[in-house]
Amino acid sequence: MMREAPSLSSRMLVAIAAWRAPVVAFVSVLGVAGCTSGSDQASPPAQAASGPSALSVNLVRPRSEQWPRQLKSTGQIVAWQEVVISPETGGLRLKELKVDIGAKVRRGQVLALLADDSLRVDHRKQEAAVLQARISLEQAASDLRRSRLAEGSGALSAQKIEEYRLTAASAEASLESARAELQSIELKLAQTRVLAPDDGIVSSKSGVLGSVVSAGAELFRLVRQGRVEWRPEIDSGQLALLSPNQTARITLPSGQTVTGRLRVVGPTMSSSTGRATLYVELSPDSLARAGMFATGVLLAGTQPATTLPLSALVMRDGRSYVYTVDSGGQAHAIAVATGRREGDRIEVVSGMDAAAQVVASGGAFLSEGSKVTVLAGPAVAASGAAR
Template sequence: MTHKLMALPLLLSLAACGGHEETRKEPPPPTVSVARVDLRALDGGFTASGRLIPREEVAIAPELSGYRIAHVQVEEDAQVRAGQVLAVLDDALLRAQIAQARAQLTQQQVASDKARMEAGRVAGLDNMGVVSQEAIDQRRIADRSAQASVGVARAQLDDLLTRQQRLTVRAPVAGRVLQRSARPGEPSASGTVLFTIARDNLVELDAEVPEAVMGTLATGDPVKVVLASGISVDGRVRLLGARVNNQTGLSTARIALPVRQDLRPGGFAQARFVKAKAPVLSAPEGAVHYDADGAYMQLLDGRDHVHRVAVRTGRRAGDMVEILSGPRRGDRAVMGGGAFVLEGDRVRVAGEKAGA
């Protein structure tokens, strides 16, 4: 009986120790589902609308003011070649000035010939006493002065002849006449546009693109452009806008189009941006999370510990999203249960997403 009483406290002590160990046992790690970051062919794309514009619009204005428009040689929508005459200004006023300038040049040339001959008569008579040195110097100065007067008269005539040539308005480039505002009988005004030409008939679509997808585009990307008539035209991204409108959140993409007669600047068109179906690094959209710092993913290392990685996303197709930067191919991304784990936590993987 005595031995039984001594053993009882020992058993109670051991039982108490065992219960304490049970309470100190760590809880199991949370269970999460994961998906692989891998290469996949993404379909889809996005659409954007905009207006057709000339790639380069050339405005043609007269260089001289105050001359009446005598003739207009082309109409709107005409095809013109470089150097072709578009309009002619009346040169009646210049013709009289040119005739007067030519007469003045002739007079100056005659006076110059006379002065040159008089200077020639005293050539070699310096310091010989036949003619005073002062008279010799005066004839030579008169000869040089007459030559200078001839140069001035010739320059004035050349200026008038140049003005006469500029009264003919020519096309600086080949292309399609988009606008004609020149009307016969109206006086010309320097800086007033008479004609507008689309250089080489090149028209492109100025598409308004959301800022969020600008990073997914690149010059040379194929684009399907649908005109207002319903006709579909193949184009390519030629230029991406460098700025985003701070009011609309839209940027621009210039879509180069083939030369076609039915492409009229100012018209409406819609573009569908479709990348080639080459495999890209992607993951399910559920693996990408967002907070105040931007998009991120929770990746698992080899010991199933969670690590946060910032990501940059691209195109979306179905429930998949393109990964432009951050994770690497083969990484495991936390899907379900990710809201309850933190950086460095160890988790238990329930299984990867089927088909991922």
């Protein structure tokens, strides 16, 4: 089969393509030469050669400040003093419980009542016994007076007169005994009203209505004056930094923070742990409750701190990073160790040079080698000024 000869139009297209190739190559050479010649006068920004900017950022320098020295510890929150409420008399039925758990009580308030019917009967009987003893004493005293009037006449022997005297003395002793017994019954009657020995909050109630209680059996427990304390333990090496009335910040299990005052440092060290117990007083109206386990810090003086804004910190894979920018506009991640936190600033303990300039915010959108545009402004100078 014979092949068809190419048409005129096809031959023309091939010729045009062959002519354009050297022209394009020549123009490209001229362009490169022009760029090379221009570089001797002004270099273009490095970021333009490497690609577009990922973010516009401000840079800040670390700030040197004096921050409170914080001693971290953990411990339980307990009642400042716990009061056990018990009846002072026994063998009586628990007639009434007047308060419940959580009630705020005042000193002298009636918390419980014991049945006093039997004691009232005994009281009346003893009143009669006192009256009888008083009559017996009066009779004995009258006999003694008469015997002394007749003492010189010889109508009564000395032995009989001495007998009257001893009888009067015995009657007087019987009257005193009867009065004492009456006072004892009256005291028991008063003790059927179980009173609060001080202001406080009822933390437990173990009395059972209708039960016959014995003297000393626990009915209630009070958190005295509603005061609670945080009692952490601390190493012996840190004791020199502590003194009474220093401030403590305690974080409750709910995440809320309460403020306390160091009341006293334990005078002895634990023989098993080698640590001392601290007694930190908390406000009665705080959200802390006895039995909570809390963490906190004690503010013990001040010490220098190198700080950055919190916004400069980036958390990745459980580690803290900041970003610096080199002269070519590229961002570089630096791992740092952080410490204390105050407001919107955080302490950088290690990993960063004190003169470094780091990205103030937006680091979470950067990665190693990202191109950034540094904004001109007072951020660097302002952040470097001491507060």
